Amino acid sequence: MAEGLEDILAEHLAVMFCGINPGMTAATQGHHFAGRSNRFWRTLHLAGFTPEEIHPENDRSILQSRCGLTTVVERPTARADQLSLHEFKAAAVSFEQKVARYSPRFVAFLGKAAYSALSGQRDIAWGLQPQKFGGASVWVLPNPSGLNRRFSLEQLVSAYRQLRLAAER
Helix, strand or coil: CECCECCECCCCCCEEEEECCCEHHHHHHCCCCCCCCCCHHHHHHHCCCCCCCCCHHHHHHHHHHCEEEEECCCCCECCHHHCCHHHHHHHHHHHHHHHHHHCCCEEEEECHHHHHHHHCCCCCCCEEEEEEECCEEEEEECCCCCCCCCCCHHHHHHHHHHHHHHHHC
């Protein structure tokens, strides 16, 4: 449980989406990706994961699509760069145990920073990674945060759709 932001997980999901840490709005409201500018729910729907766009207050309904939500670091911040490398390292073992316990097919890291901090790798490509994490295949996706404007909505949807297609195989 992440300071007012619960994991939304079940065993053997197709995809466990993993945010870096809760944003302040999400933590305050108690719902994942609740910030007005966050594009996660729209992207997920347009990529075909959900039949309709989920509103943050209905975030638990993501389980119906065989997907779940968690974060690497529990502490909420306004920006992910406010987290220390020490916080990532402190969370690494318990996070890997969580992935192993729930046994998703894919763990999808939303942004390279979280996966880099957990894996120790610096040169990370988008998409499927060659190694597993907690027994799950690893996929790295662009972060849908409204602060990440390097990716248009169309680029986000394309990247997330690739994961959906892989998860359906």
